[in-house]
Amino acid sequence: MRIGWLAPLLWIGVVPGATAAEPDLALAEQTYQQHCQQCHGVNRIGAAGPALLPQSLSRIKPDEIRQVIENGRPASQMAAFGAVLEPAQIDGLTHYLQRPPAVEPTWSEDDTRRSHHLLADVATLPDKPQHHADPLNLFVVVEAGDHHVNIVDGDRFEVLARFASHFAVHGGPKFSPDGRFVYFASRDGWISLYDLHNLKLIAEVRAGLNTRNLAVSKDGRWVLVGNTLPGNLVVLDARDLSPVKTLATVGLDGQASRVSAVYTAPPRNSFIVALKDVKEVWELSTGPNPDFVPRRIEAEDYLDDFSFSPDYRQLLATSRKAQGGQVIDLDTGRVVTDIALPGMPHLGSGTYWKRDGHWVFATPNISKGLISVIDFDTWKVIKQIPTLGPGFFLRSHANSRYAWTDVFFGPDNDAIHLIDKQTLEIAHTLRPVPGKTAAHVEFTRDGRYLLVSIWDTDGALIVYDSNTLKEIKRLPMNKPSGKYNVGNKIEFAEGTSH
Ligand code: HEC
Numbered sequence: 001m002r003i004g005w006l007a008p009l010l011w012i013g014v015v016p017g018a019t020a021a022e023p024d025l026a027l028a029e030q031t032y033q034q035h036c037q038q039c040h041g042v043n044r045i046g047a048a049g050p051a052l053l054p055q056s057l058s059r060i061k062p063d064e065i066r067q068v069i070e071n072g073r074p075a076s077q078m079a080a081f082g083a084v085l086e087p088a089q090i091d092g093l094t095h096y097l098q099r100p101p102a103v104e105p106t107w108s109e110d111d112t113r114r115s116h117h118l119l120a121d122v123a124t125l126p127d128k129p130q131h132h133a134d135p136l137n138l139f140v141v142v143e144a145g146d147h148h149v150n151i152v153d154g155d156r157f158e159v160l161a162r163f164a165s166h167f168a169v170h171g172g173p174k175f176s177p178d179g180r181f182v183y184f185a186s187r188d189g190w191i192s193l194y195d196l197h198n199l200k201l202i203a204e205v206r207a208g209l210n211t212r213n214l215a216v217s218k219d220g221r222w223v224l225v226g227n228t229l230p231g232n233l234v235v236l237d238a239r240d241l242s243p244v245k246t247l248a249t250v251g252l253d254g255q256a257s258r259v260s261a262v263y264t265a266p267p268r269n270s271f272i273v274a275l276k277d278v279k280e281v282w283e284l285s286t287g288p289n290p291d292f293v294p295r296r297i298e299a300e301d302y303l304d305d306f307s308f309s310p311d312y313r314q315l316l317a318t319s320r321k322a323q324g325g326q327v328i329d330l331d332t333g334r335v336v337t338d339i340a341l342p343g344m345p346h347l348g349s350g351t352y353w354k355r356d357g358h359w360v361f362a363t364p365n366i367s368k369g370l371i372s373v374i375d376f377d378t379w380k381v382i383k384q385i386p387t388l389g390p391g392f393f394l395r396s397h398a399n400s401r402y403a404w405t406d407v408f409f410g411p412d413n414d415a416i417h418l419i420d421k422q423t424l425e426i427a428h429t430l431r432p433v434p435g436k437t438a439a440h441v442e443f444t445r446d447g448r449y450l451l452v453s454i455w456d457t458d459g460a461l462i463v464y465d466s467n468t469l470k471e472i473k474r475l476p477m478n479k480p481s482g483k484y485n486v487g488n489k490i491e492f493a494e495g496t497s498h
Contacts, residue, residue: 022095023088023091023092023095023096024092025092025095025096025099027089027092028089028092028093028095028096029096029102031085031089031092031093032044032093032096032097035081035084035085036049036052036093039077039078040052043101043103043105044097044101044105045105045107045209046167046188046209048077049077049078049167050167050168050187050188051187051188051189051209051210052097053100053101053105053209053210053229054097054098054099054100055209055210055228055229056168056187056188056210057097057098059168059187062094062098065094065097065098066090066091066094069081069085069090069093069094070082070090075146076146105209105229106230107189107206107208107209107229107230109243109246111206112205112206112207112208112234112243112246113243115204115205115206116203116204116205116241116242116243117203117204117205118202118203118240119200119201119202119203119204120195120198120200120201120202120203122195122202122239122240125195125197125198125200126197126198127180127197128197129196129197130197130198130199131153131160131199133153133154133155133156133160134153134154134155134445135179135180135196135197135486136179136445136486136487136490137153137154137155137444137445137446137485137486137487138151138152138153138154138160138179138196138485138486139151139152139154139442139451139483139484139485139486140152140173140182140196140483140484140486141451141461141477141480141482141483141484142165142169142170142173142480142481142482142483143162143477143478143479143480143481144168144169144478144479144480144481145457145459145477145478145479145480146478146479147164147165147166147167147168147169148162148163148164148165148478149162149163149165149169149173149184149194150162150477150480151196151199152451152461152475152483154444154445154449154485155444157449157463157472157473157475159475160199161199163194163201165184165186165192166184166186166188166190166192166204167186167187167188167190168186168187168188169184169185169186169187170185170186170187170213170482171185171211171212171213171214172213172482172484172497173185173482173484174214174215174216174223174264174489175216175484175486175489175490176216176220176238176490177216177218177219177220177490178220178490179196179486179487179489179490180195180196180197181193181194181195181196181202181220181238182194182196182486183214183216183223183238185207185211185212185213185214185225186211187210187211188206188209188210188211189206189207189208189209189210189211189225189227190204190205190206190207190211191204191205191206191207191211191214191223191225191236191241192204193238193240193241196486202240202241203240203241204241205236205241205242205243207225207227207234207236207243208225208227208228208229208230208232208234209227209229209230210227210228210229211225211226211227211228212226212227212228212258212259212260212261212262213225213226213261213262214226214262215262215263215264215271216238216264217238217264217269217271217286218264218266218269218286219269219286220238221237221238221239221286222235222236222237222238222244222286222290223235223236223237223238223241224236224262224264224271224273224284225262226259226260226261226262226273227258227259228258228259228276229258230248231248231249231256231257231258231259231277232246232247232248232249232259233246233247233249233259233262233273233284234246234247235247235292244292245292247292247294249273249275249278249282250278251275251277251278251279251280252280252296253278255277255278256277256278257275257276257277257278257280258275258276258277259273259274259275259276260274260275260276260302260303260304260305260306261273261274261303261305261306261348262274263306263308263498264286264498265283265308265312265330266312266492267311267312268283268312268330269285269286269287270283270284270285270286271283271284271286272306272308272315272330273294274303274304274305274306274317275302275303276302276303276304277302278302279298279299279300279301279302280296280297280298280299281296281297281299281303281315281317281328282294282295282296282297283295283297283330297328297330297333298333299317299326299328299335300326300335300338301317301326303317303318304318305317305318305346305347305348306318306347306348307347307348307350307361307363307498308498309352309359309361309376310352310359310376310494312330313329313330313331314327314328314329314330314336315327315328315330316339316347316350316361316374317347318341318344318345318347323340324338324339324340324341324342324345325338325339325341325345325347326338326339327339327379336379337379339374339379339380339381340381341363341365341372341381342365342368342370342372342384343365343366343367343368343370343390344365344366344367344368345363345364345365345366345372346363346364346365346366346391346392346393347363348497348498349363349364349392349393349394349497350362350363350364350394351394351395351396351403351494351495351496351497352376352494353396353398353403353421353494353495355421355422355424356422358375358376358377359375359376359377360373360374360375360376360382361373361374361376362374362394362403362419363394364390364391364392364393364394364405364406365390365391366390366391366392366408366409367390368390369386369387369388369389369390369391369407369410370384370385370386370387371384371385371387371391371394371405371419372384372385373385373424382424383424385419385424385425385426387405387407387417387426388407388410388412388415388417388429389407389408389409389410389411389412389413390407390408390409390410391405391406391407391408391409391417392406392408392409392439392440393405393406393408393439393440393441393497395440395441395442395443395450395495395496395497396421396443396494396495397443397447397450397466397488397493397494397495397496398447398493398494398495399443399446399447399448399466400421400443400447400450400466400495401420401421401422401427402418402419402420402421402427402428402466403418403419403421403495404416404417404418404419404441404450404452405417405419406437406438406439406440406441408437408439413437413438413439414431414432414433414434414435414436414437414438415429415430415431415438416429416430416431416432416438416441416452417429418430418469428469430469432452432454432462432471433454433456433460433462436454436455436456436459437454437455437456438452438453438454438455439452439453439455439481440452440453440481440482440483442482442483442484442485442488442496443466443485443488443495443496444485445485445486445487445488445493447466448465448466448467449463449464449465449466449472450463450464450466451463451464451483452464453477453480453481453482453483454480455479455480455481456479457478457479458476458478459476459477459478459479459480460474460475460476460477460480461474461475461477461480461483462474463475
């Protein structure tokens with residue numbers, strides 16, 4: 001799924017136009033060196049504070065950058081500079097931070113190696129759960145407001161553990177095949193390994209300066225990290241995150257590319273990699289003794305995002321530049337067909353289910369208020385379901401009658417639609433907390449309950465009964481974003497994200 005979670009697409013490419021009062025960037029650089037560098041790092045690559053590069057800042061609006069510098073961020077080391085700096089200096093910094101640094105920041109294999117550290121020795125830890133919850137019905141919940149992760153018991157709906165994450169975890173944590181270990185990527189390239197049996201962090205490494213997401217191989221031996229800065233792939237040993245190999249993502253034509261997304265394809269025993277600036281899809285085999293040499297598949301367009309068919313034979317891919325989607329057969333390496341899809345479908349966060357004996361795939365759309373439903377046999381769009389606004393996530397479960405989708409963008413962002421999987425009509429619209437954004441649903445392993453996020457500083461995780469639609473419990477949280485059920489994830493269950 002495209003987890004940049006908070007609508008990063010909307011701000012990508014927003015570089016403030018040169019106006020008459022173009023701020024003095026050299027002066028801004030001096031201000032940065034004097035007041036900011038000690039926390040945000042030489043060349044803005046981050047230190048105690050997050051990286052301040054255009055790639056990292058694309059997740060927030062330009063106005064918010066200015067606002068943070070002026071007023072700081074509560075309960076963090078980021079102080080308010082409104083009283084220290086002149087408004088013109090703050091404008092200058094806001095402008096400067098959205099420009100690439102004069103010297104392109106680098107991050108080498110040696111930098112990765114040096115950043116690696118172990119926090120606990122797995123060999124000395126018990127290999128049975130040291131808590132009383134069902135290890136396959138735990139939820140990992142990312143609390144984006146203050147950069148924490150919660151481990152939630154999926155039967156009692158109680159928080160078992162809560163710990164600080166690196167800045168801006170995103171891309172969806174991934175699990176080892178037995179569900180014991182979970183892997184996180186932060187936007188700044190930090191990868192963390194956490195033991196869910198012992199509720200302990202095991203290891204960390206910084207694999208890049210700006211990371212898109214990570215994937216774990218079917219056998220649980222390898223972690224693949226996809227980076228946008230520098231544009232490359234980093235293979236880590238899943239046992240302790242020690243670096244194994246770095247592959248520059250360069251197309252056959254020599255063009256360097258950022259990575260759009262990496263996912264694991266379990267039946268193929270491989271990683272699939274989508275590239276943003278080169279029209280290629282890469283497959284890296286993860287069988288015995290893998291060499292991590294990519295098999296290149298030529299695509300018709302750049303891939304921003306993709307989803308798999310239920311048998312993992314085909315990719316359903318989109319691009320912002322394309323007027324729709326392309327279907328790529330992974331065995332033949334050929335583009336099978338194009339699919340006309342309006343707006344900006346968010347394929348990575350779509351989901352599929354069976355309807356009248358056919359697999360159908362439904363995708364939200366981040367620029368139009370509609371859900372497109374596609375028949376997997378004919379690749380035809382069979383229904384466009386109008387919603388109250390563009391949505392970000394769509395989730396279901398084999399035991400649920402409904403697919404749940406948010407209306408993330410626009411005035412109705414407090415609404416959640418429940419789409420009947422057979423009639424393809426909206427059966428219910430809930431407003432969990434009127435006036436506050438509701439987003440991202442994940443079911444318990446058995447599909448009886450589901451969790452919805454109220455995306456607000458003063459937000460919550462709300463538990464619903466998936467049949468009666470009654471609220472069961474509410475856990476207060478600070479901007480809870482993604483949540484991931486261990487069992488659903490390791491079984492690659494129908495209805496959840498990859
Ligand atoms: C004492 C350390 C420190 C100093 C000095 C500092 N910052 Fe920060 N800054 C932080 C931390 C920590 C955060 C993350 C806050 C949070 O949790 O949201 C942050 C966040 C930010 C963000 C938001 C980044 C994002 O992706 O959300 C911006 C922009 C920023 N700082 C700009 C500046 C500028 C400009 C200066 C100098 C005028 C500065 N900071 C000085 C520690 C610092």
